[in-house]
């Protein structure tokens with residue numbers, strides 16, 4: 001049997017790292033796609049040790065930068081012919097941010113990292129996924145969106161140039177766009193073996209001391225409270241592992257799964273084909289030819 005290959009972006013911490021361990025334990029070769037060499041190497045060491053698998057590798061990509069994503073895809077496809085699973089786990093959500101950050105590409109960084117980056121990376125790896133016996137693309141969204149049932153992508157100002165920046169609003173906008181992208185991409189691929197599904201991540205414990213060491217005390221206390229109701233990254237990663245490896249979902253596509261691997265619905269707006277088309281037209285306006 002040929003070895004299956006799974007790329008997980010942002011696999012050096014939290015849910016991505018837990019998923020890397022679980023998926024490696026299933027005998028799948030895992031490529032941990034991380035932006036920082038040092039953090040990536042430390043996590044690679046942990047993932048190999050915890051999974052007992054040597055078929056785990058680190059490759060560097062900054063999901064906020066198109067040149068980095070293109071370089072990553074080029075390196076991956078030079079080394080491997082086929083990709084079986086692509087998990088778009090990496091995300092920017094710096095809860096300390098009070099102003100918009102701009103990437104080297106000149107794009108607001110949450111929009112660039114959480115939405116544009118995954119779309120570009122899937123496009124660049126689509127041929128490798130097509131060579132898989134059954135390729136899977138998995139996007140990551142957030143249960144927090146249920147609190148914003150009427151949220152829309154601001155087609156006129158997705159980067160908060162004209163409106164006041166809020167890290168929450170920017171984050172949920174990017175996660176809503178990922179759900180819409182999932183439906184959009186699943187449609188033309190529905191008669192192929194490639195499936196495209198989204199995961200609705202619930203409240204998951206974040207290691208605040210490591211992730212945000214300089215966070216003010218009052219916010220730290222708030223997070224400690226939030227964490228009490230949270231599940232562990234390992235528990236959440238089980239849904240990633242299920243969608244990445246289970247035969248039960250071989251033919252399931254264009255679906256949205258919660259942390260109990262149940263299919264859930266998203267807002268009416270996010271399912272509307274006209275709105276989806278408008279968001280994807282906006283999305284592709286950001287990409288320059290290679």
Ligand SMILES: NC(=O)c1ccc[n+]([C@@H]2O[C@H](COP(=O)([O-])OP(=O)(O)OC[C@H]3O[C@@H](n4cnc5c(N)ncnc54)[C@H](OP(=O)(O)O)[C@@H]3O)[C@@H](O)[C@H]2O)c1
Pocket residue numbers: 009010011012013014015016033034035036039061062063064065088089090091092093113140141142143144201202203204205206211233
């Ligand atoms: N935790 C929750 O309660 C929750 C709730 C809803 C949805 N989610 C979603 O679940 C996913 C995993 O989150 P988590 O809780 O595991 O958080 P996390 O521990 O903060 O993990 C985020 C990962 O993304 C990476 N990343 C950020 N920007 C990147 C970039 N430009 N290029 C490459 N990698 C980048 C981070 O790398 P660095 O170490 O280099 O920063 C880190 O490895 C995310 O998509 C998140 O939005 C989480």
